[in-house]
Amino acid sequence: MNEPVRSFEVVVVGGGAAGLAGALTLARARRSVLVIDAGGPRNAPAAGVHAYLGMEGVPPADLVAKGRQEVASYGGVVESGRVVAARRTEQGFEVECEDGAVVAAQRLLVTTGLVDELPDIAGLAEHWGSGVLHCPYCHGWEVRDQPLAVVAGGPVAVHASLLWRQWSDQVTLFAHPGTGLGEPEREKLAARGITVIDSPVQAVESGPGGVSGVRTADGAVVAVNAVVVPTFMRSRSELLVDLGVEVSEQWMGEHLMGTYVESDPNGATSVPGVWVAGNVTSVSEQVIGAAAAGNKAGAMINADLVMAEAEQALARAGQDVQAEPVR
Structure with a gap:
């Protein structure tokens, strides 16, 4: 990987409803957050988003455009691009984009969704x-x-x-x-x-x-x-697999419906510092549910950073006390 040229507290991979909702929550929490979106959302062919309270019938592209503006209004950064690799570092993570750019992050939120196989x-x-x-x-x-x-x-x-x-x-x-x-x-x-x-x-x-x-x-x-047509719903989980996150099969009785990334109810995966939200971890999630999951994951990531910062501050305070000369 190339040397990172930018650093954010959180990098969100995927800029659909889940990713933008998570980024909005984090930006409002005064976190530095970057959303990298490869485009090609699952609902792109649909004429409108439905059962989304207050946004009934809005075209999917309009919902994304409005979400991007809202994230940016709080200082968040949203960019088009495709993340092709991610790895852990001593400080957190590095993600590499298709164009060779590398970005450092303390935490990752992956909202890459799924692909419907017909x-x-x-x-x-x-x-x-x-x-x-x-x-x-x-x-x-x-x-x-x-x-x-x-x-x-x-x-x-x-x-x-x-x-x-x-x-x-x-x-x-x-x-x-x-x-x-x-x-x-x-x-x-x-x-x-x-x-x-x-x-x-x-x-x-x-x-x-x-x-x-x-x-x-x-x-x-x-x-x-x-x-x-009930489709086979395959999670876009390659990036997560490379980080060591588990991927499971979703069954309905004897029928294999698709795959999903395992996480706890707040979106935390088995890999510390990596969260997921939306269809990558829930094959049946609708747009409003994906946004809600992104919102919750964003709040949990902020809480995790808050606790880490408190521990770091405590450690520094201890070092300062030990460094004081005995009088």
Whole structure:
């Protein structure tokens, strides 16, 4: 690594809701804080952020822009860039960016989020975030009372179908081969008016307004206005793994949902001085929850620094007493 040219009390890696909320809390606590944001947020394709009290429907980019301004108004620094490495030093940490710049920090807050990995079905990626959805609390109202396709397998297939049934009574489950739907599960779905089609989906069809239907393996095209796909949610944890932080698998019964970074309820990881917040440590967190987690982590980091500074001051006071000459 190059020699660090700048030093901050806290470096925040990731500038979404969690990272900016943490930075805002720290900046208001009069801490020197730098946010390094690589861009590419998970919710970039979405038209708006939902279920965020006071910010309902705000475009994701507008929320980030407002958050950056708020952090800067309290003296925080927000920069675009990609952190490619981090290591511990005697003073804390050093992080290296893609452009070669190195920054020193006493504490790290990592809010790098996660990546949604889609099934290999034609047309899914094209409509991701608009006509291809995963979270009913984020998008359910916008497709209420419309014909919906749930494309899933395993235990999550029943869960997702019943959940989305709350927003529409026109839900069809297209079950993956080997989905293991038993008679009790089929009866429960049928009782809620959910149709099950056992022919797997091969493609999402496009129309003038977006998604127009799904095409199954037997060639049939079923008209729907939106497709629900439970994604594999992989945490962006490479930086944390290099620092020695544990990464675990998130399961729903026998269904592997994704990966997450382990932390305590305040965001502290097993590595002293390293905190996490948002989707990197909680795959199901919505934007408002990520912001709340960032706020809490920021407060805990400040408290940790306060206690460390008190210990250092006590040690200095002891040294001063010992240094005084005996009279």
